[in-house]
Amino acid sequence: MEPVLTVEDLSVRISGLHILQGVSFTVAPTGVTVLLGRNGVGKTTTLRAIVGLTPPAGEVRGTIRMGAQSLLARPTHRLVRGGLGYVPEDRCVFAGLTVAENLRLAERRGTIPAYDKVFALFPELDRRGRQRAGSLSGGQQQMLAIGRVLLNDNRLLLVDEPTKGLAPKVVTEVAEVLERVAESVPVLLVEQNLAVVRRLARDAVVLAAGRVAWTGDARELLLETALTKSLLGVGSAEVSSPSARSELASPAVARKDRH
Numbered sequence: 001m002e003p004v005l006t007v008e009d010l011s012v013r014i015s016g017l018h019i020l021q022g023v024s025f026t027v028a029p030t031g032v033t034v035l036l037g038r039n040g041v042g043k044t045t046t047l048r049a050i051v052g053l054t055p056p057a058g059e060v061r062g063t064i065r066m067g068a069q070s071l072l073a074r075p076t077h078r079l080v081r082g083g084l085g086y087v088p089e090d091r092c093v094f095a096g097l098t099v100a101e102n103l104r105l106a107e108r109r110g111t112i113p114a115y116d117k118v119f120a121l122f123p124e125l126d127r128r129g130r131q132r133a134g135s136l137s138g139g140q141q142q143m144l145a146i147g148r149v150l151l152n153d154n155r156l157l158l159v160d161e162p163t164k165g166l167a168p169k170v171v172t173e174v175a176e177v178l179e180r181v182a183e184s185v186p187v188l189l190v191e192q193n194l195a196v197v198r199r200l201a202r203d204a205v206v207l208a209a210g211r212v213a214w215t216g217d218a219r220e221l222l223l224e225t226a227l228t229k230s231l232l233g234v235g236s237a238e239v240s241s242p243s244a245r246s247e248l249a250s251p252a253v254a255r256k257d258r259h
């Protein structure tokens with residue numbers, strides 16, 4: 001199957017720093033591909049380059065294609081209109097606006113927003129329509145940030161550290177939602193929680209020092225303790241511990257066949 005996203009020789013320089021130095025990888029047209037790496041290796045920089053949000057002082061070179069279409073140098077609003085959904089790391093909900101107003105702002109002109117789908121995934125967003133987004137809990141804000149993107153049709157979702165700073169129970173809820181979302185739209189996910197990675201991801205791309213250090217089957221990576229330790233700086237113990245398994249592993253959900 002053709003990849004939904006192809007990144008080739010991507011180089012990003014910001015303020016004299018050569019942050020990405022020839023990054024190449026593909027994202028499969030189904031399921032979750034996880035982008036991993038130690039802190040500061042360039043994961044967020046990669047997502048922001050894809051969605052056209054590199055700071056103006058930055059320089060982006062290389063090739064980024066969604067299907068056959070080149071994304072480089074296209075303005076973000078056009079990329080989003082073309083079906084590239086982005087859930088940023090800091091969620092970026094409008095704190096002073098209500099939940100309903102945040103959702104309304106995300107509606108794309110000329111399309112029918114999928115409120116039924118969003119409220120089926122997140123009944124709480126329906127119930128809390130009149131609450132100010134700034135007074136939502138971190139988990140509820142994350143649901144709003146994801147729900148807002150799902151109002152529109154997407155060909156690919158970029159999701160940056162959706163479980164960061166959330167309580168374990170909420171991490172599980174976010175993972176469940178992403179699992180359901182990924183049944184209908186491919187996801188490129190940046191995620192540090194290896195139990196979440198183990199549950200969701202089929203393919204993995206690991207960055208190190210601005211380059212791709214490893215690509216392959218995410219679960220195989222997590223089974224290789226020495227490899228995980230050298231690439232991510234952690235052992236796989238936390239992902240294979242009984243508590244992580246019982247809370248997050250989802251044996252009932254069959255992984256799709258590899259493409």
Ligand SMILES: Nc1ncnc2c1ncn2[C@@H]1O[C@H](COP(=O)(O)OP(=O)(O)OP(=O)(O)O)[C@@H](O)[C@H]1O
Nearest residue numbers: 014015017019038039040041042043044045046055
């Ligand atoms: N606007 C910027 N100006 C200067 N340096 C930047 C800028 N954006 C990112 N960097 C630097 O680029 C490097 C990669 O940052 P990035 O946020 O992409 O890493 P990351 O892998 O997502 O890290 P983390 O896991 O900690 O979120 C870091 O050293 C960061 O300080």
